[in-house]
Amino acid sequence: MAQPRVGRVVRVAGPIVEGEGIEGIEMGEVVYVGYEQLLGEVVRISGGRFSAQVYEDTEGLRPGEPIVATGRPFVVELGPGLLASVIDGIGRPLKMIEERMGPFIGRGLRVNTLPRDRRWEYRPLVKRGDELGPGDVFGVVQETPLVEHRLMVPPEVHGVVVDAAPEGSYAVDEPLVTLDAGGSKVELTMKQEWPARRPRPYAERLPCKTPLITGQRVIDTLFPVAKGGTVAIPGGFGTGKTVTLHKISMYSDSKIVVYIGCGERGNEVAEMLEGFSELVDPATGRPIMERSVIIANTSNMPVSAREASIHIGATIAEYYRDQGYDVTLIADSTSRWAEALREVGSRLGELPVEEGYPAYLPDSIARFYERAGRVKALGRPERFGSLTIIGAVSPPGGDFSEPVTVYTLRFVGCMWALDTELAYRRHFPAINWMRSFSRYAEEVEKWWSENVSPEFARYRRKALQILSLASEIESIASIVGESALPDEQRLVLLAAEVLREGFLRQVALRGEDTFCEPVKQFWLLKLMVDFFDKAYELVRSRVPAEEIASLPAVHVMQRVKEDERGVEAVRELYERVMRDLKGLAEKYGVSGGGRE
Ligand SMILES: Nc1ncnc2c1ncn2[C@@H]1O[C@H](COP(=O)(O)OP(=O)(O)OP(=O)(O)O)[C@@H](O)[C@H]1O
Ligand SMILES: [Mg+2]
Known part of the structure; x- marks a missing residue:
């Protein structure tokens, strides 16, 4: 690790502190500023001076106070103990800060992100003689009941296992695996560090x-x-x-x-x-x-x-x-x-x-x-x-x-x-x-097709068409009045209303409608789009749009999302809507309306 080098504060402007006197200081280097050792990061270097962005309140900081450069970038501690925790903007767990200082965070307080006194049940996955490289999983810890934490060899490390701790309970900074990395020894613990601003590598x-x-x-x-x-x-x-x-x-x-x-x-x-x-x-x-x-x-x-x-x-x-x-x-x-x-x-x-x-x-x-x-x-x-x-x-x-x-x-x-x-x-x-908008719509179509229905994409496009057509018609209607619209257009407005109320709107914070599973999303969509298609045929055969709008099932379509029977209720309603439309077709002696 680099030797600490010390310079001094020249000027303080809010969160920015200008300093001088540290040779070879680097962009992104972490500095401790002033007698209170406030955490900062170098954000600019020019001439013999540098500026640091300080992450704690700089009030009271004076020119002449020391600045210590650490030779290290701003890093994040990674390991078990992150889940279920609340940390502040620079990685300090709020709970631990509060325990130590009460609700007001003092300055210059260093607290580790990962608690050192907590022990974890470790299960090793490697033994002596194994060769390990970047990203290899060497052991696991049940971090919370929901998540198994996989302990990985840090991205820049490889070597042969010369020592491996047995299954047991350990703190995050205790050595678990010792690697011989071409002559030098590297100890792996549950904890690793990574520079916050640098994306982590992948294969x-x-x-x-x-x-x-x-x-x-x-x-x-x-x-x-x-x-x-x-x-x-x-x-x-x-x-x-x-x-x-x-x-x-x-x-x-x-x-x-x-x-x-x-x-x-x-x-x-x-x-x-x-x-x-x-x-x-x-x-x-x-x-x-x-x-x-x-x-x-x-x-x-x-x-x-x-x-x-x-x-x-x-x-x-x-x-x-x-x-x-x-x-x-x-x-x-x-x-x-x-x-x-x-x-x-x-x-x-x-x-x-x-x-x-x-x-x-x-x-x-x-x-x-x-x-x-x-x-x-x-x-x-x-x-x-x-x-x-x-x-x-x-x-x-x-x-x-x-x-x-x-x-x-x-x-x-x-x-x-x-x-x-x-x-x-x-x-x-x-x-x-x-x-x-979504540029992923086409990318995920295959998933819907394989997991829900091959017809999903067609229904999605159709629903978007109805909504966009309706918005054009609405702007016309706002000028000429809705009653002046031809029946086909009134039907588009009706279908859009059904989609808005029965599909898009999802207010509920509890109950059946808070989460809608994909298959139910599909059936609601199919219900509303097929309803429109069939009804449209009828309207073109001179069945009044009014008659269709007054079918009781049309109102049920807007509420069926809340039915506790879930997708079953939607399927039932589908049959009913199709039957009702067929009934209308018969009443007016026209073809179309309803399947089969
Ligand atoms: N999906 C929803 N279902 C029901 N009510 C909602 C929903 N979304 C928002 N609301 C209502 O709107 C209110 C404001 O929402 P929210 O606080 O999420 O807005 P915001 O955009 O985050 O506001 P701010 O700009 O203040 O951050 C909520 O308190 C709630 O009453
Ligand atoms: Mg908000």
């Missing part, structure tokens, strides 16, 4: 073709995200970003959730933690904390810590991906992170480009989302993992043309556009089906 990047099932129909059916994909969820104040993200944490079929709370208001963090600790994994009945890591930026930390938290979160998420798990990383909200970039940029005297953001804003956003993907992990046994990144964006005034939204949309594969108007009408999730 191979793979295409993303399996959908992340969230149980939210508008997402899974219309705007799906693939495991390993990226999503932006922009929306104005109170449009449902946080609720949507919570639902995904709770219901999506990913093994691990890393949740970064980048709040603005102080009580937001407390609210988030409270909300989160109450959530239960519906599949297992266990608290979802047992498969989650929460990173909470507390309000008494400077904005620069928000910036760090994004990278810490991504590194932790990649680490579980490398174990062979599907991981979802959620950032709520990335706008708060971008604001941190803006503040730091302006303190550094960077030239602001758009709305005060530094020129590297798009680059920073791109680098964050690029950490998503589905990969074959390094090492043996063969493991496949994915990292899906979902970022909320809070554009001021809900205006999607501001820089953070614009750049984010350039780099993500999917957008769930939250709509103030829909939220106001309490149509939740307030995902605007005309503005949202």
